[in-house]
Amino acid sequence: MSHGTLIAITFGLTIAATLGLMGWSFAAMRSAERRADALRRES
């Protein structure tokens, strides 16, 4: 494995994992806040 490949793997892994967790957390937050608002309007 060349140094370039190793750098690409480490950068790619870190960026993908960070953005992945951010996207997942954002989706969970939007879904929970929408459900909470919908329930509040219902009752």
Next chain:
Amino acid sequence: MHGFANPARFLKIARPLTLWLAATGLIATAAGLAAGLLLAPPDRLQGELFRVLYVHVPTAWLSMAGWTGLAVASLVQLVWRHPLAGIAARAIAVPGALFTALCLATGSLWGSRAWGTWWQWDGRMTSMLVLLFLYFGYIALANAGDERASVSRVTAIYGLIGAINIPIINRSVVWWNSLHQPASISLSGSAIDSSMLWPLLVAALGFSLLFGAIVLMRMRTILAEARIEARLKRMAAA
């Protein structure tokens, strides 16, 4: 501090702050990593391989800062019974565990070339692995309790006791013989040339802002789920 004990007041600040942290974090991370890849000169001994530090160091810093924040939140929960402290600690655990795993993975990949070994049971690497298991233990304990909007006292005490590992990680390269180099950046100065240092500081700031955005998103999720649970209980009782 108790001014933020009201979730409505907290949310009023957290909503715009989440967006601000995410946006500035993305810009700073992209700028720091791009500068680290394109502008920083190759290292005299390691050549291009040293560039791994632009992702390894921020993840290492955040894995330790994450547990420090978790321990402070646990202390605030135990001593002052602040209602948001348990939520904050719970929200830190998953991103903290992820950054610890990334620190170990990037360090191991770098070590395979720089040291000729993927892993060594020395003080720094072993104490970082212990930190990863501490995060796993915290997540399991937090999810095992009945309290969804906070964490139990036992979980908070665990968070506090786990903080013992943070100075051990920090001092491990001084206390024991290690393949890992001693700290290059300290309060008294830096052993890294400024042309290599500034992209690292920008990347570390960017990842820290993203970490903050993730924690705020997770805190908002926990608060929204608590509101849902409370409303469903009220509706069922009516």
